[in-house]
Amino acid sequence: MPSTIDKAKNSSSDATTKEGAVNSVDGKANGSGGRTGAYGAQPPYALIQRFFTTLKAAGEPLVVGHGIATALDEFVEHQSIEPADEKLLRKLLRGCSEVILLGDSAYAALRPAMGKLRLIHAHPAASELEEISPGEFLRLKDSLIQGNEEASRLGLVIDTSPFYRNFPVISDPSEVGDGVDVLNRHLSAQMHQNPERFREALLDFLRDEHVGASNLLLNDHIATLSDFKSELAAARSLVDDLDADQAYHSFSHELRTHGFEAGWGDTAATVSETLALLHRVMQSADPDRFARLLSRLPITRTVLMVSPHGWFAQEGVLGKPDTGGQVTYVLDQARALERTIDAHLKSCGVDMRGKVVVLTRLIPEAEGTACDNPLEKIHGTHDSWIVRVPFRDGAGEVAPHWVSRFKIWPYLERYAEESTAAVVNELGGKPDLIVGHYSDGNITAHLLAERLDVTHAACVHALEKSKYLFSDSHWAELEDQYHFSAQFTADLVAYNSADFVVSSSRREIGGTPHDLGMLESYQLFTMPGLFRVESGLDPRRARHNIVPPGVSEECFFPNTAEELRVEAMADGLRERLLTQEPGENCVGFLDEPDKPFVFAMARIDKVKNLTGLADLFGKCEKLREHANLLLVTSINERDQASDPEELEEVDRLYELIARHSLEGSIRWAAARLDKAETGEIYRILADRRSVFAQPALMETFGLTVIEAMACGMPVVGTAFGGPAEIILDGECGEVRDPNDHEAFAQSLLDIVSDTEKWRRYSEEGIQRVETAFRWARHAESLLRISNVYTYWNHTDVMNRPALDRYLHTLYHTVYRPRADAIEI
Numbered sequence: 132m133p134s135t136i137d138k139a140k141n142s143s144s145d146a147t148t149k150e151g152a153v154n155s156v157d158g159k160a161n162g163s164g165g166r167t168g169a170y171g172a173q174p175p176y177a178l179i180q181r182f183f184t185t186l187k188a189a190g191e192p193l194v195v196g197h198g199i200a201t202a203l204d205e206f207v208e209h210q211s212i213e214p215a216d217e218k219l220l221r222k223l224l225r226g227c228s229e230v231i232l233l234g235d236s237a238y239a240a241l242r243p244a245m246g247k248l249r250l251i252h253a254h255p256a257a258s259e260l261e262e263i264s265p266g267e268f269l270r271l272k273d274s275l276i277q278g279n280e281e282a283s284r285l286g287l288v289i290d291t292s293p294f295y296r297n298f299p300v301i302s303d304p305s306e307v308g309d310g311v312d313v314l315n316r317h318l319s320a321q322m323h324q325n326p327e328r329f330r331e332a333l334l335d336f337l338r339d340e341h342v343g344a345s346n347l348l349l350n351d352h353i354a355t356l357s358d359f360k361s362e363l364a365a366a367r368s369l370v371d372d373l374d375a376d377q378a379y380h381s382f383s384h385e386l387r388t389h390g391f392e393a394g395w396g397d398t399a400a401t402v403s404e405t406l407a408l409l410h411r412v413m414q415s416a417d418p419d420r421f422a423r424l425l426s427r428l429p430i431t432r433t434v435l436m437v438s439p440h441g442w443f444a445q446e447g448v449l450g451k452p453d454t455g456g457q458v459t460y461v462l463d464q465a466r467a468l469e470r471t472i473d474a475h476l477k478s479c480g481v482d483m484r485g486k487v488v489v490l491t492r493l494i495p496e497a498e499g500t501a502c503d504n505p506l507e508k509i510h511g512t513h514d515s516w517i518v519r520v521p522f523r524d525g526a527g528e529v530a531p532h533w534v535s536r537f538k539i540w541p542y543l544e545r546y547a548e549e550s551t552a553a554v555v556n557e558l559g560g561k562p563d564l565i566v567g568h569y570s571d572g573n574i575t576a577h578l579l580a581e582r583l584d585v586t587h588a589a590c591v592h593a594l595e596k597s598k599y600l601f602s603d604s605h606w607a608e609l610e611d612q613y614h615f616s617a618q619f620t621a622d623l624v625a626y627n628s629a630d631f632v633v634s635s636s637r638r639e640i641g642g643t644p645h646d647l648g649m650l651e652s653y654q655l656f657t658m659p660g661l662f663r664v665e666s667g668l669d670p671r672r673a674r675h676n677i678v679p680p681g682v683s684e685e686c687f688f689p690n691t692a693e694e695l696r697v698e699a700m701a702d703g704l705r706e707r708l709l710t711q712e713p714g715e716n717c718v719g720f721l722d723e724p725d726k727p728f729v730f731a732m733a734r735i736d737k738v739k740n741l742t743g744l745a746d747l748f749g750k751c752e753k754l755r756e757h758a759n760l761l762l763v764t765s766i767n768e769r770d771q772a773s774d775p776e777e778l779e780e781v782d783r784l785y786e787l788i789a790r791h792s793l794e795g796s797i798r799w800a801a802a803r804l805d806k807a808e809t810g811e812i813y814r815i816l817a818d819r820r821s822v823f824a825q826p827a828l829m830e831t832f833g834l835t836v837i838e839a840m841a842c843g844m845p846v847v848g849t850a851f852g853g854p855a856e857i858i859l860d861g862e863c864g865e866v867r868d869p870n871d872h873e874a875f876a877q878s879l880l881d882i883v884s885d886t887e888k889w890r891r892y893s894e895e896g897i898q899r900v901e902t903a904f905r906w907a908r909h910a911e912s913l914l915r916i917s918n919v920y921t922y923w924n925h926t927d928v929m930n931r932p933a934l935d936r937y938l939h940t941l942y943h944t945v946y947r948p949r950a951d952a953i954e955i
Contacts, residue, residue, distance in 0.1 A: 174219035176259050182206050182220065183237035183253050186230060192275050194230045195600070197870075200645065228647050231271050238263065238271055240655070245304050245641035245648070246671035248655060265665040269657040276604060276659040289941065291627055292666035294934035300671040307641045307670065308634065308677030311916045312422070317673065318923055319418035327356075329416050332926040334359050339925065340430065342483060343560065346392045347429065353390035360413070362389045367406045373399035379480035394429045397480040425918040429479040434468050435554050435562040436461055436489045437572040437579065439546065440536040443491035443517065444501040445510055450765030450803040451498075452773040453536045455734050456834040457592055459806065461568055462509060463683055465489055467906035469515045471914060486514050488557050490550055490575075493519035495531045506557075518557050520550045524955050535774065539571050540617040540950035547578035554579075561585055564917050566633075568592060570618050573625035574946075581628075581935075586921045588913070589629035591639050593831040594622060596656075597649040598738050603656045612775070616661055617949040622653060623667050624938050624946060630920045632675045633913065635832035636853040640677070641670040646851070649831065650675065662945065676916050680834065681906035686806040687841040689897050690814035700811050708761070708800050708812065716802060718767050719788070721759055722795040727883045728821040729754070730844070732763040732809070732835060735772075735780045737828070740849075740869055742783045744826040747872035749791025754880045758821070760797045763812070767801040813842035820889050822847060822882045825854050826869040833857055840864070841900040845892035847878045857904075863895035 173179075185206050186194055194202065203224055207217055226242035235256075241249040250268045251260045266288065273282035299317035306313060322329035334356055340347040353359050366389040373382060377399040386395075386402070396402035408424045411417075438461050441453035445462065448454050465487045472485025489509070497503035507517040522530040522542035530542065555561055561583040567576030569592045580587035596602055596619055599609070606615045626632055632650070634640050642648035653668035688695055707714050711724045729748060733739040741762055748760045762784075765771075772778035788797060804812065813823070823839035825848040832853035836846050840857075846864035848854030858864040865878040882889050924931070 172219055173260070174216050174223055176253075176257075178212065178216055178220055179223070179260065180237075180253055180255055181210070182224075183230070183232070183239075184255075187232045187237070192232050193272070193604075194232070196228060196646065199224065199227050199230055226642075226645055226647070229272070231268075231275065233271065233274070238268060240268065242647070245307065245644075246300075246651060246654065246669055265655055266663065269655070269663040269665065272604060272657055273659045273663070282659070286660075287662040287945070288665055289623065289662050289667060290665045291623075291934070291937070292669070294937060295669070295672055299673040300669070301673060302671075304641070307637050308675060310631065310673040310675045311919050312418075313673040314923065315422050315919055316418040319416045319421055322416040326416065330356055330359075330413055333413070336922055336925050340394070340428075342432070342481075347481070348392055348394040350387065350390055350392050352388070358390065362391070363406065363410060363413070365389050366391050367403065367410065370399045370403045370406065375400035375403075383480075393481045394479050397478055401478065402480070422915070422919055425922055426915045427479070428918065429476050429481050430918045430921055431563045431914050432472060432476065432481075432483065432485055433558050433560070433562045434465075434472070434485075434487045434564045434566060435558065435579070435585075436465060436487065436566045436568065437491075437576045438489060438568040439492045439543070439575055440534075440539050440569065440571050442494065442498075442500055442502055442533065443489070443519075445507070445517075446805055447500050447803060448502070449805070449809075450734065451500075452533065452765075452777075456832075457568060459683075460592070460680055460834060461489060463681065463906050464566075464909065465509055465515055466511050467681070467910035468913070469512050471907065471910035473513075475914070484514065486558060487512070488515065488554055488562070489517045490554055491517060491519055492534075492546075493521040494533055495521065495529060496533075516557060518550075518553055520546060520553050522546055523549070530955070536569075536571060537613045537618070538953055538955075540614060540621065540946075541953045541955055543571060543575050543950070544578065544947070547575050547582075550575075551579060551582055555583075563921070564588060566590060566913075567625065567629070570594070570622050570625065573629065574621040577625045577628045580630075586917060586924060587629045588631055588633055588917060588920075589626055590633045591626075591635075591649065591831065594649045594652070595619075596622070597647070597652050598829050603658050606658045607660065614949070614953050616658060617946060617953065619653075619658065620941065620946040620949060623664070624942050626650070626653070626668055628935065628938050629674070630924055631916060633678050633916075634675060635677070635679050636856045637677060638852055638856060639831055640675045643855075661949075676912075678909055678912045678916070679904055680832065680837075681904045681909050682834075682837050682841045682900060683806060683810075683906070686810040687813070687838045687900075688810070689841070690817040690843040696811065696814065697807075700808065701815055704808060704812050704815060708763070708798065708802070709815070713798065716767070716800060718799040719793070719797040720795055721798055723759070725819070727758045727819050728761040728816050729758050729824050729879050729883070730761045730763075730813075730816050730821055730839075731824045731826065732804075733827070735764045735766055735777050735784075737776060737780060740826045740828050742780055742787060743828075743869055743872070744824055745784055745787045745793070745797070746791075747826075747876045748797075748879075749787060749793055750872060751876035751880065754876050754883075755796050757880060758883045760793070761816070761821075762797070762799045763802050763804065764799070765801065765803060767799050771801070809838065810842055813839050813844050817843035817893065820883065820886070822879055822889075824875075824879060825849055826875065827852065827854075828869060830854055837900050837904045840896035841904075843893045843897055845882050845889055845896060847875065847882065857899075859895070859899065862892075863899045864892050 186202050227239055229240045231238040237253045239251050243249055250263050252263050253260055270282050299313050301313055337349045353362055379397050395405045405427050412421050412424050442448040442451045443458055469485050469487045493505055494502040501507055505519050509515045523545055562585055564586050565576045565580050566588045567573035568590045573589045576587050602615050638648055640648045640650050642651055648670055650668045651670040657663045711721050713719055731741055731744055769781055772781055823844045823846045825833055825836050827849045830849055830852035836848050836854045836857050839846055846858055848858045848866055850866050850868045855866045858866050860866040867875040867878050869875055
């Protein structure tokens with residue numbers, strides 16, 4: 132992609148801002164010839180300049196991410212550098228995301244820490260690095276595409292930072308993903324300075340809780356703060372005199388006369404504990420105590436989940452276009468939320484059950500799936516449902532076909548309007564929480580939350596910007612196929628408007644010391660000719676929370692649990708996928724079908740990188756001696772491809788099979804396995820001491836990784852994204868760079884050829900999932916976080932109106948025109 136960039140003719144002579152030289156403060160020499168300044172010890176300027184000169188010799192005006200790291204390794208290897216200076220140079224450039232090379236100048240986006248940017252200019256005539264502004268850095272980047280004259284014209288600049296000026300940020304990297312705790316500490320400290328205001332706000336919040344027309348928690352008997360204090364004392368005295376296990380309903384009338392309705396507990400003991408906690412909170416706004424109080428209250432009773440794209444159903448859809456792990460995630464999350472809400476309401480003494488609705492798209496031409504059914508009960512729930520509403524075009528006609536996630540944007544505004552009545556009708560009122568999934572689900576959730584005045588939680592899943600290199604700066608070239616202009620604007624609106632953001636891993640938020648996080652990549656970027664983002668999404672803001680998903684324990688359990696397995700299903704899968712001769716929808720004869728397998732299961736697309744796995748398998752002769760390769764994908768024929776990317780990947784896989792003569796050691800199956808079958812194929816392969824491979828170039832979380840581990844399969848997973856956090860490298864699997872074919876193949880070989888290592892990884896993997904990835908824990912955490920943000924939003928201490936108006940303007944002036952421009 133960089134070769135398509137038009138090089139700017141001249142570098143800018145005014146690129147330095149008034150702040151001046153970075154190292155001009157306390158700029159004394161350090162022991163190795165470097166300098167010490169505002170950012171600590173620096174490598175010698177001549178060394179920095181020499182590296183940028185070497186980088187320029189490669190001929191590309193823009194170098195990013197791993198290209199910078201690779202060039203630095205080569206530079207150090209071929210230069211004579213003092214060890215202390217090498218260390219300082221590596222520290223300076225660690226995590227550097229971009230280097231622009233114009234004329235004799237170099238401009239770099241340095242990253243001293245997660246979420247912190249240092250934009251610098253280096254020039255041979257200078258003696259030290261100079262800082263430049265975000266606006267100037269983006270102008271220079273635009274000049275690579277547009278030329279200097281066009282890039283220098285004034286255009287739209289997006290900067291959300293003024294609206295978060297008083298919003299708490301995370302300073303300790305270890306607290307990334309603990310946004311709710313940081314926010315609660317910050318706001319509780321503010322309330323501590325004005326305790327009377329805090330008590331009034333808490334009373335107002337408790338009085339506002341209702342179920343339909345009925346009061347919850349407090350009734351109208353308590354009208355003032357004075358009433359609240361006196362009646363709280365009386366209520367505590369009442370319940371403290373009762374037997375601890377006396378049921379709430381037996382004393383509910385007496386408690387009601389003091390102004391306290393259902394919601395405080397199901398027995399005298401639990402009511403007493405909650406009221407005592409309330410009393411202590413009223414005395415002092417201790418953040419931990421306050422969070423415990425909110426977690427005990429029945430604040431979240433109904434949930435709306437929004438996931439419009441793909442084929443959303445409970446059977447027969449996995450592997451269809453745009454349909455994979457997110458469907459499994461959403462359905463499992465819905466079941467876990469309903470169970471957790473039910474248990475919580477019962478423990479609160481509330482005589483009702485929770486309800487979850489999943490809003491998705493109705494597809495009239497459903498291809499034998501349930502996607503044309505407007506209402507479908509979710510299996511394993513008592514009263515949670517999939518509600519399907521169709522897309523309509525501008526004339527109001529229903530769109531009959533599946534629509535790619537890249538072309539979904541023109542439908543969503545009307546879809547949100549039409550869906551409002553459907554979900555309110557099904558829930559019997561507005562939900563207490565809306566959970567958006569992925570970009571399209573979150574812009575729809577934003578519109579619904581705005582209409583219904585409801586807390587909005589944004590689940591990230593994946594952001595296309597981090598998956599497609601140069602998708603921002605080269606958006607215009609990619610627009611006909613991907614429509615990134617609408618999607619990236621939707622992301623800026625939705626993730627800023629959400630009350631809180633839910634991620635599965637730290638890497639989604641703030642990356643690693645060496646790589647930007649997915650959300651962090653929206654902090655500073657440009658889409659030439661459309662807008663420049665000087666402050667988009669800051670991963671340090673206390674809005675980001677890590678809530679890892681789990682696996683379905685009914686489907687994904689260890690291969691050693693023989694009593695739970697269904698032999699007829701196992702026999703059918705062996706016959707279908709693992710026989711010597713390829714069966715229906717399978718490609719590839721197996722010379723030795725009883726060998727262990729290297730197994731991968733994913734959609735066919737570039738990011739999943741199954742072609743990379745086939746290539747590295749084909750190049751490693753020893754691995755081929757010890758194992759076969761099994762690929763399970765949605766398609767394996769050209770005429771089944773639904774877009775150019777799928778077609779390209781199918782062709783590439785066939786080319787690799789021929790190039791490496793893989794016939795005899797590969798089985799490529801086009802199969803859509805349900806969850807029970809998926810769990811059993813993992814177990815069948817674990818019986819054969821096989822290994823699961825996850826070679827994605829970027830994987831947001833990696834649900835298949837924890838599924839395979841839960842079933843007893845060791846895993847070799849990508850270093851890019853969630854798998855690197857799931858897999859404890861060297862303990863329950865191995866983490867490798869999928870671009871390093873030799874290292875990835877060696878890890879696969881080491882596991883399938885070493886019985887003891889295989890056994891250890893298998894056992895530790897099962898234990899890892901047991902302790903860290905359970906849906907019950909996920910649901911409890913999500914509801915706890917939701918309760919805290921719901922309270923603080925109710926008190927309006929975060930000053931949201933100004934930000935909401937800004938995002939409203941961005942939606943109507945950029946998103947809507949870009950979405951409307953997409954041909955339906």
